Amino acid sequence: MTQPNLLSTNDVRDRFSKAMSAMYQAEVPQYGTLLELVERVNQETLSQQPELHRRLEAQGELARLSVERHGAIRVGTATELSMLCRLFAVMGMYPVGYYDLSEAGVPVHSTAFRPIDDDALAMNPFRVFTSLLRLELIESEALRQRSEEILAKRDIFTPRARELIERHETQGGLSSEEADQFVKEALETFRWHQDATVDLETYQALHDEHRLIADVVCFRGPHINHLTPRTLDIDVVQRRMPEMGMNPKAVIEGPPRRECPILLRQTSFKALEESIHFAGDAQGTHTARFGEIEQRGVALTPKGRALYDQLLTEGRKQTAGLDNDAHQTVMNNVFAKFPDNDEAMRRESLAYFHYHLTEKGQAAKGVDSADIEALIAQGLVEAQPITYEDFLPVSAAGIFQSNLGGAESEAYAGNANRDAFEEALGAQVTDELSLYAERERMSKQKVLASLIG
Ligand code: OOG
Ligand code: NI
Structure with missing residues (x-):
């Protein structure tokens, strides 16, 4: 306690x-412009869609919308990574998920440090996508040694x-x-x-050898390379970015636009010289x-995720070189196979839901059915989609690529090594899917x- x-x-x-956001706005003024654009689009979206407004409010998501940010850093050694793990623990952020980016030609593997509990996520879901450079994948022995x-x-x-990390411990x-001192000192690292x-x-x-290697090795620290506000309409932000002097990457990553958003859609403005x-x-x-900006939707079950991965692969075969409009049209067609309403996704166990009692349910007692679908049909229980709090390796690779000059290299592929990552981290990464499954299970049990009873 x-x-x-x-x-x-x-x-x-x-x-x-908040301190990180202020620092990044001062360092990269375009980020301030992006925040303004996202804020404006979010307000417009909420006033045009009262139902969305109601739902976000009911889910307690409205309050956290404006604080929603993720950042990303890249480090060079196991020592740096394990100390970061201790630094993030001071802020209640723990390593969740293992992402192998070697598959996409980027010589890193990654995790996301983030809060885990419902309350912590509701208050401030800030996360940091953290990548460890994999010098062992570099071909040239001389360069590898020099980097080390x-x-x-x-x-x-x-x-x-x-000192303050130790004091916390x-x-x-x-x-x-x-x-306050910790915030000031920790900020220096970024x-x-x-x-x-x-x-x-x-x-x-x-x-x-690889632009990313220079980025990690040649500087005094792992500068924060982007911060990402959450938007309610990523298509509009993408379209309006050029009007405000920002150069967006070619396409929005992830699933297409849907009535009931799934996982995560992302786009970015290009890196500054x-x-x-x-x-x-x-x-x-x-x-x-x-x-970068992101739009988040419901977390998918392993079954839903397998369908997403299958459709994404199918879509990507047809979208090479297309502009965003054409890309989205293809994705839309391909994703027609993914049911686009909450009820179907729930019944088919494609997505995770949080169950809670309706007003009628709060008054009810001694109900004899444990069948959640029947209870929903009787108006006693309501199911809300659980927001996806993690990342997508293919999208992350797309973000890396668009900022690394677009060159994709096969040289590093097939090198997932979660054990080595966890050894460097000095801790195990939590499996993200188990967290959603547990939240769903607990909410069901409570209801x-x-x-x-
Ligand atoms: C990280 C890219 C991944 C995301 O949102 O998927 C990422 C990086 O460029 O270091 O931040
Ligand atoms: Ni990002």
Whole structure:
């Protein structure tokens, strides 16, 4: 139990995500413009769709809409990753899911640090997609060694951040004052650096192997490379981005537009070219930071996910080189096979739902049926879609690619290695699907206990 004078980890996360957003807006002014656009589109969508407004409010999602952000970083060593795991724990964020990006030609594997409990998610669902560079996949022995040497010399955490992480671990939390210090110190790890730690030639050599390697190895820290607000209408934001001076990536990743959104749709504005000062006094540029938006829908069961993956693969065979409109049309046709209403998705066990009592259900007692469908039909129970809180490897790869110059390489494929990732992390990653299944199961159990008892 936390002591009374200690802040909850939810509050620490909330303070941190706000400070991170302020820092990123100051660093990347276009991100501020993106936030404005998303806010405007969300307001328009809510006023045009009163039913959506009602549903989000009932699900407690309205309040968290404006705080909804995810970020992404990339680190170079196991030591860095395991310390990050401890840093995120201070904010109630734990590693969920294993993502193998080698399949898509990117030499990293990843997890998402995020809150897990319903209450924590409702208060602030901030998450950070965190990738570990896989030097073992680099062909050139010399470059691999050079990278290891460079990475071994840096410490991406401030001494005070380390102290506060230890304090959190020994006393079970941080006081409000310590939390403010922690936020300030932790933010240093995610800050942008205009100075590279290496000379231009080294940067170039690493960049020629893979742009991502240069991005991870040549700087003092794992700069946050994007932050992502949640939109209620991604198609409108994509269309309006150019009007506001942003250059969107070619297509929206993920499933097509639907009545009942599933999983996650994402798009981004392209990475900015930024000037860098290299060791030895050379000037050059580096592109790393971009802006992204996401629209979230219901979490899918393994059966639903298998259908999604199958349809996505089918769609991708027909969409190469298409513009967004044509791409979405193809996806729409292909996804016609995926039922587009909550009831069908529930009955066919394609998606996860949270069950709760209606007003009538709250008054009822001694009901003799444990059949949830029958209880719904009698108006005693209602089912709400559980929002997907995680990521999609194919979409993530699409986001990586559009910011890495679009070149897809097969060189690293077929190298999933969850054990190695967990060893580097110093912890196990939680299986994301088991979390949704558990939330569904608990809600069912609670409803039945109340109705039958
Ligand atoms: C991470 C890309 C993945 C997402 O939203 O899928 C990601 C990166 O570029 O480091 O953030
Ligand atoms: Ni992202």
